[in-house]
Amino acid sequence: MTKTDDARPAVTADGTPIELADIQGDxxxxxGNAYDCTTYVWIGLTGxxxxxxxxxxxxxxxxxxxxxWGGGKPTHHVNVAVTADGLRALGVxxxxxxxxxxxxxxxxxxxxxxxxxxxxxxxxxWTTCFTDGSAHLLVTVNALTPKRLDEALARLRSVITxxxxxxxxxxxxxxxxxxxxEHFGYADGFAQPAIEGxxxxxxxxxxxxxxxxxxxxxxxxxxxxxxxxxxTRDDRERRLPSAPDAPLGRNGTYMVWRRLEQDVARFRRxxxxxxxxxxxxxxxxxxxxxxxRWDDGAxxxxxxxxxxxxxxxxxIPGANDFRFLDDDVLGAKCPIGAHVRRTNPRDALGWDGALxxxxxxxxxGMPYGPELPKRATQDDGQxxxxxxxxxxxxxxxxxxxxxxxxxxxxxVFGLGHDSxxxxxxxxxxxxxxxxxxxxxxxxxxxxxxxxxxxGAYLFVPGLDALRALGVGHVS
Amino acid sequence: xxxxxxxxxxxxxxTPPGNVNGQAIAITVFSTVKRWGVPWxxxxxxxxxxxxxxxxxxxxxxxxxxxxxxxxxTELPHNGAPQPRQKLRHPHLYFESNFNGGWEExxxxxxxxLGPGMTAFWGSSYGFPGPVPTAPFKAxxxxxxxxxxxxxxxxxxxxxxxxxxEQSLELDGYLDELRAKVDKLSPDEFVEAFDALLAxxxxxx
Numbered sequence: 001m002t003k004t005d006d007a008r009p010a011v012t013a014d015g016t017p018i019e020l021a022d023i024q025g026d027x028x029x030x031x032g033n034a035y036d037c038t039t040y041v042w043i044g045l046t047g048x049x050x051x052x053x054x055x056x057x058x059x060x061x062x063x064x065x066x067x068x069w070g071g072g073k074p075t076h077h078v079n080v081a082v083t084a085d086g087l088r089a090l091g092v093x094x095x096x097x098x099x100x101x102x103x104x105x106x107x108x109x110x111x112x113x114x115x116x117x118x119x120x121x122x123x124x125x126w127t128t129c130f131t132d133g134s135a136h137l138l139v140t141v142n143a144l145t146p147k148r149l150d151e152a153l154a155r156l157r158s159v160i161t162x163x164x165x166x167x168x169x170x171x172x173x174x175x176x177x178x179x180x181x182e183h184f185g186y187a188d189g190f191a192q193p194a195i196e197g198x199x200x201x202x203x204x205x206x207x208x209x210x211x212x213x214x215x216x217x218x219x220x221x222x223x224x225x226x227x228x229x230x231x232t233r234d235d236r237e238r239r240l241p242s243a244p245d246a247p248l249g250r251n252g253t254y255m256v257w258r259r260l261e262q263d264v265a266r267f268r269r270x271x272x273x274x275x276x277x278x279x280x281x282x283x284x285x286x287x288x289x290x291x292x293r294w295d296d297g298a299x300x301x302x303x304x305x306x307x308x309x310x311x312x313x314x315x316i317p318g319a320n321d322f323r324f325l326d327d328d329v330l331g332a333k334c335p336i337g338a339h340v341r342r343t344n345p346r347d348a349l350g351w352d353g354a355l356x357x358x359x360x361x362x363x364x365g366m367p368y369g370p371e372l373p374k375r376a377t378q379d380d381g382q383x384x385x386x387x388x389x390x391x392x393x394x395x396x397x398x399x400x401x402x403x404x405x406x407x408x409x410x411x412v413f414g415l416g417h418d419s420x421x422x423x424x425x426x427x428x429x430x431x432x433x434x435x436x437x438x439x440x441x442x443x444x445x446x447x448x449x450x451x452x453x454x455g456a457y458l459f460v461p462g463l464d465a466l467r468a469l470g471v472g473h474v475s
Numbered sequence: 476x477x478x479x480x481x482x483x484x485x486x487x488x489x490t491p492p493g494n495v496n497g498q499a500i501a502i503t504v505f506s507t508v509k510r511w512g513v514p515w516x517x518x519x520x521x522x523x524x525x526x527x528x529x530x531x532x533x534x535x536x537x538x539x540x541x542x543x544x545x546x547x548x549t550e551l552p553h554n555g556a557p558q559p560r561q562k563l564r565h566p567h568l569y570f571e572s573n574f575n576g577g578w579e580e581x582x583x584x585x586x587x588x589l590g591p592g593m594t595a596f597w598g599s600s601y602g603f604p605g606p607v608p609t610a611p612f613k614a615x616x617x618x619x620x621x622x623x624x625x626x627x628x629x630x631x632x633x634x635x636x637x638x639x640x641e642q643s644l645e646l647d648g649y650l651d652e653l654r655a656k657v658d659k660l661s662p663d664e665f666v667e668a669f670d671a672l673l674a675x676x677x678x679x680x
Contacts, residue, residue: 231608239608330678350536354587355580397579405577411498411636412539412576414678432680439670440677 012220012227013196022251022462023224024079025064026142026364027391028198030189031077035142036176037149038366040257040387041156044134047165049091049475052136055163056080056090057470059139062159065463076143076152080466081255081458083107086136091475099245100459103396104254108455115400116408116419121452127259129169130454138257138458140389170454172259174366174387179296182367183262183384184422184449185287187297190314191344193218193360205320208357209347215321222393223362226250226462229393230358241393244459248474251462253391256361256399258455260423261385264372267449272377278441281305289435290421290443292338299340304333324348331436337415339422342406349412359401361390385453395457423450491624497633499541500578501625504570504616508547512599513566516547520595530592537584538638541573545596568600575636582613646679 010018025031045052064077082090084105087097103111109123109131117123129135139156143149160166182188192199194206194217207215221229225243232239243249271290275283284307288294294303298312301322314320325347328334334341341348349355369384392398410418418424421433421443435441461469468474494501508516520527534543546569550562574581585593586609593606602618604611632640649672660668 231610235608239611242610336678351584351588355584358583401577401580405580411638414638414642416639416642416680417634434677434680436677438674440673442673442680 010197013233014228016227018197018220018224018227019251019462021065021067022464023066024460024463025066025077026079026140027223027253027362027460028066028195030364031142033176033180034073034144035077037143037146038174038387039141039149039153040170040172040174041139041141041153041168042129042135042170042172043137043139043160044129044167044169045086045089045136046134046167047163049089050472051164051166052086052090053470053472053475055137055160055166056082056466058159058163059137060463060466060470062155063463063466073144075145075148076141078152078156079140079142079460081138081140081257081460082469083135083138083456083458085133087459089136090469091472092469093474096245096248096474099243099249101242101254101395103400104457104459106457108256108258108457111400115403116424117452120448125451125453127170127454130456134167134169135456138255138456172368172387174368177367177371181295182365182386183264183369183371184267185295186291186293187295187312187314188365189363190293190297191320191340192362193223195220195223201317202320204318205322209323209353211352218357218360222358222360222398223253223391225252225393245474247468248459248461248465250465252465253393253460254395255458255460256388256390256392256395256455257458258388259368259385259453260388261383261451261453263379263447263449263451264384265377265379266447269377270446270449274443278435280435280437280439280441286435286441289335289338289441290433292334292340300334300338301328322346325350332438335433335435336413337410337418337421337433339420342410342413342420343402345406345413355412359398359406361392361398361402364389364391385450388455391460421446424448493624493626494628496628496630498575498636499573499628499630499633500575500581501628502570502572502574502578502581502616503625504568505548506568506570506597506600506603508566508568509599509601510565512568513547513549515599516545516568516596520545521547527592527595530589530595533588534592537588538641539574539576539581539636540584541575541637543570543572545570568597570596575638579613582616583609586612642679646676649676649679 010020012018045055059078059080062078063080064074084097084100084107097105108115112118112123123131141149141152141156143152160168177183180187180189192202192206194200194202196217196219198220200217203215203217205215207217209215219228219230219233221227221232221241226240226249229241232241244252271287272283275286278286284295288300293299294307294312296307296312297314298307299320299322301324312319323346324334324341345356347353365386365388367384367386370382372380372384390399405412407420407423410416418432432445433443435443534540548563548567548569550560553560586606590606597603602615604615606612653668653672656668657665
């Protein structure tokens, strides 16, 4: 649930006001489960730079900020992000574009090999707009109901028409499945980073683990540009992390968007066949071992043998307060290769989290496509998967480090070249999994369950920056 | 350079291709040392490594760092006549290290885990900005005239990291134990012994 109606002024640890009214919404705090009707609209600015700027100026009027809403829940929210190709299409001056990070300017497609997007994940299998440079703007619409979503989309289309010449190059509807589940059947989205002055209530389990047993929240600059980050928070010279030229760098952030197709039938067949050989529990437990959480989200670190009797509620303080080195170094409770232990290792890499605290992301994923009927183990030919969206101040240090070092490769965990059993890529990359314990269980290499079908690196400008783009101040 | 069996991730952000072989990444940094740095480095760092026990112990524990070596260079290597002997006007600190994983993560470990040790080694070098914030430190290391491109770099096991090789050697030991007694085992005993091997070696796979 969102707390955007909390009226207290937000400040960072050093007292700097957090300019919530200039930061786009849904980054620091999710709009909440009530907004479960989402459509991602990708626009190609084919009408030339001026028409592009006109569109951005119109969209800037619609964008929801992170400021408290006041009054009731808005019926819908609009947010805008732009790719490097989009900045070029808007006529932004080259030296301004050069002030953006290298990986953003290069784009996701050209970093495919590094990201493990090879073989069946290769960009040649992606939707064309993500490989031919025509995906310029991403407009995300979140609404309370399908009707409100349709209304907002109709309005968006009329704005696109009125500003001339633009093309909708991709449209992806997404909707949370019943019980806040994703397609494999797991409840998702529990572990988000705790941020100073923003979400400190999540500090236990969401912050940086300390040797004292405590946790501390992360600096805002890890997720929003223009504020001290973990590197500069104690800098005597009060230098800020590198960011794009003003006014673009202030209150903006980078976004990663990926369309990940899920082969649910293959996943179900694989797990149920393996469960027949699994002597330490049933299929539900084997599913939990693969992810590190039971289907309802209850962490194995707290519930190693069986899920809690009542449905797990991740919002209860302490629900995500667990570590791996206290009593589970060998992975007997939560396997060393479990998805949550790889993607958010907490203290697992030792050194009080010093090797992992700079690799955190804010995730805002949403499933797309119809649910495969319960118990079905054959594919029905329908496309389904997850729109993975995340926010971070540095795509290379945060998202890419997780994807490259922790998901695609396992060496840092002592797992050789094994990639994440749930998310990993090609067979032959050694994507097997050991479920540690008194009688260890070995999951043999499998064909992948998840395939990349498109994606892009984006920049999410602050509202002032968006308006500056609209009026051509940086063109 | 032969292509590795399994390339693993591409990890050498900011690393010239010549400094990558399979999983191993080479880093070489040449920095100019201030005059007072020579006695400091000789007395405290090189001759009395016990003064930096924590740094050295931690360096060994960071398994993605294969090795790290600092050398004080006061004159150019002499290969005989007609090359004149040449003493350097300023001494230089020559740092070489091999590691696997990401370049940024490697420097992060230096900054966040080994910070005081890094100051001991590089504090007397011109331009050293301190180990934290790590961004200027990374820029310092990456500055082109400090980071050298290897003309020859060879990895015996390009598909493996040090962690993997150590795990393989550990597993090999367990296999030797089983091999030594396998002839004397009944089928049931073999199953038991093999399961015991899997349990013992589960961290090696």
